[in-house]
Amino acid sequence: MLAKxxxxxxxxxxxxxxxxxxxxxxxxTGDPVENAKxxxxxxxxxxxxxxxxxxHEKRKxxxxxxxxxxxxxxxxxxxxxxxxxxxxxxxxxxxxxDKVSINTTAVKDPYFISRAAERFGSQCxxxxxxxxRVNSYESRVKSQNSKISAALRLTPHTSCPTWEVYTHGGRxxxxxxxxxxxxxxxxxxxxxxxxxxxxxxxxxxxxxIELTRTISEAVTIPVIAAGGAGTLEHLYGALSGGKADAVLxxxxxxxxxxxxMEAKEYLRAKGVPVRL
Amino acid sequence: xxxxIDYGMGNLRSVEKGFLKVGVDAGVVSNPKAxxxxxxxxxxxxxxxxDCIRNLDKMSLTESIIRSIQKGKPYLGICLGLQIxxxxxxxxxxxxxxxxxxxxxxxxxxxxxxxxxxxxxxxxLKKPPVFGGIKDExxxxxxxxxxxxxxxxxxxxxxxDYGITFTSMVWKDNIIATQFxxxxxxxxxxxxxRNFGDFVKKS
Numbered sequence: 001m002l003a004k005x006x007x008x009x010x011x012x013x014x015x016x017x018x019x020x021x022x023x024x025x026x027x028x029t030g031d032p033v034e035n036a037k038x039x040x041x042x043x044x045x046x047x048x049x050x051x052x053x054x055x056h057e058k059r060k061x062x063x064x065x066x067x068x069x070x071x072x073x074x075x076x077x078x079x080x081x082x083x084x085x086x087x088x089x090x091x092x093x094x095x096x097x098d099k100v101s102i103n104t105t106a107v108k109d110p111y112f113i114s115r116a117a118e119r120f121g122s123q124c125x126x127x128x129x130x131x132x133r134v135n136s137y138e139s140r141v142k143s144q145n146s147k148i149s150a151a152l153r154l155t156p157h158t159s160c161p162t163w164e165v166y167t168h169g170g171r172x173x174x175x176x177x178x179x180x181x182x183x184x185x186x187x188x189x190x191x192x193x194x195x196x197x198x199x200x201x202x203x204x205x206x207x208x209i210e211l212t213r214t215i216s217e218a219v220t221i222p223v224i225a226a227g228g229a230g231t232l233e234h235l236y237g238a239l240s241g242g243k244a245d246a247v248l249x250x251x252x253x254x255x256x257x258x259x260x261m262e263a264k265e266y267l268r269a270k271g272v273p274v275r276l
Numbered sequence: 277x278x279x280x281i282d283y284g285m286g287n288l289r290s291v292e293k294g295f296l297k298v299g300v301d302a303g304v305v306s307n308p309k310a311x312x313x314x315x316x317x318x319x320x321x322x323x324x325x326x327d328c329i330r331n332l333d334k335m336s337l338t339e340s341i342i343r344s345i346q347k348g349k350p351y352l353g354i355c356l357g358l359q360i361x362x363x364x365x366x367x368x369x370x371x372x373x374x375x376x377x378x379x380x381x382x383x384x385x386x387x388x389x390x391x392x393x394x395x396x397x398x399x400x401l402k403k404p405p406v407f408g409g410i411k412d413e414x415x416x417x418x419x420x421x422x423x424x425x426x427x428x429x430x431x432x433x434x435x436x437d438y439g440i441t442f443t444s445m446v447w448k449d450n451i452i453a454t455q456f457x458x459x460x461x462x463x464x465x466x467x468x469x470r471n472f473g474d475f476v477k478k479s
Contacts, residue, residue, distance in 0.1 A: 001396065001437060002418075003395045003415065040462065070289055070290055071293055074459060075460055076419075095289070096289040096290055098460065123323075123391055123421075124322070191393070220389055222389045275395040
């Protein structure tokens with residue numbers, strides 16, 4: 001039976017692991033390759049490097065990180081952050097990563113997803129969606145995003161909950177409905193969706209289950225739930241109620257609050273299929 | 277030396293690093309002569325069937341791969357390297373494969389997420405030499421939307437359940453091919469690569 005995946009995420013800045021709390025207050029905590037090896041031995045199912053390096057000149061560092069990790073870590077590696085061109089993808093795949101996760105570039109130019117999927121295969125194109133619940137539509141100044149088709153825009157005054165897509169590491173609202181966007185990226189050839197709740201990210205009070213379930217039911221490609229994991233029960237919530245195919249977590253594993261093995265044993269006891 | 281065939285698609289580094297990690301002499305090659313000179317062939321690959329066949333043809337590798345298999349040299353196919361052994365695939369239209377094994381490559385029509393992505397159990401019907409020291413129903417990493425449907429069920433060495441029961445490994449004489457990715461399957465996968473190295477030495 002296909003196992004639900006537990007995916008630790010390493011936030012990497014200038015070649016060092018940091019853990020973001022709501023995208024600020026970054027703490028430096030080590031070498032990404034050592035961290036990757038640790039998770040490999042712990043039995044993580046996949047690994048994500050989120051490159052949050054700001055300066056363009058230092059962006060090559062992540063290639064070296066991937067190259068070194070691929071020497072010792074034999075599980076799927078995903079790299080996200082700052083991917084702008086097909087050459088960026090090609091370089092990362094050649095360095096030894098298996099998938100790339102794209103957010104801002106995909107929103108700016110949705111057909112980038114198709115071009116990337118056609119060239120490298122859908123299986124390696126993950127679209128990252130950072131979504132924030134829309135509480136009061138009118139109160140927010142609408143951003144004008146002319147490249148986005150009307151079909152993807154947020155619809156105000158609906159009785160259903162809606163979530164808005166954000167880009168640029170959660171700094172820019174895009175006036176795009178996250179559910180419509182998820183369907184669109186699937187149609188364009190994305191192989192997987194990495195879904196982060198902006199409301200929950202860094203809070204440690206649980207994933208946005210409703211968001212996760214809504215997106216997971218809207219598409220037929222796998223969905224990785226992210227943002228908000230603080231306890232093992234939260235992982236269970238995203239996989240059961242949220243119907244996610246995988247859960248991504250950073251701090252609970254990074255600060256060794258739980259081991260991957262503890263998480264899997266907990267989930268197995270709850271009847272979730274996991275690889276032990 | 278074992279020749280890992282580079283046909284201009286996908287990431288071969290992990291397969292090469294995997295063999296290196298377990299001390300097996302393998303190198304990436306991209307010309308027919310190097311394939312002819314090799315003791316064994318590994319055809320890895322993710323991507324589309326059509327592009328795989330086109331690239332192998334364009335680089336004149338098709339004939340040398342068939343020759344190598346017909347001479348009885350060990351062959352390890354991974355993912356597309358399994359699929360292209362068959363007669364034809366229905367991915368993006370109908371495309372002819374190497375036709376070394378009879379059968380088709382077909383898409384999942386199931387009520388589950390596609391691609392089939394992640395770790396799943398490999399149930400052995402037969403135990404090929406590459407599975408020495410690996411348990412029945414061991415977990416391996418999969419990522420694919422198509423699977424092989426062999427005409428001759430005798431070549432099926434293992435199956436996996438995902439909505440349906442599909443062929444996850446074939447074994448016929450010197451041919452071993454897996455739908456899953458040993459190079460992404462941690463210790464279990466490395467064990468398979470090491471076993472393949474041993475199998476090549478004994479052949």
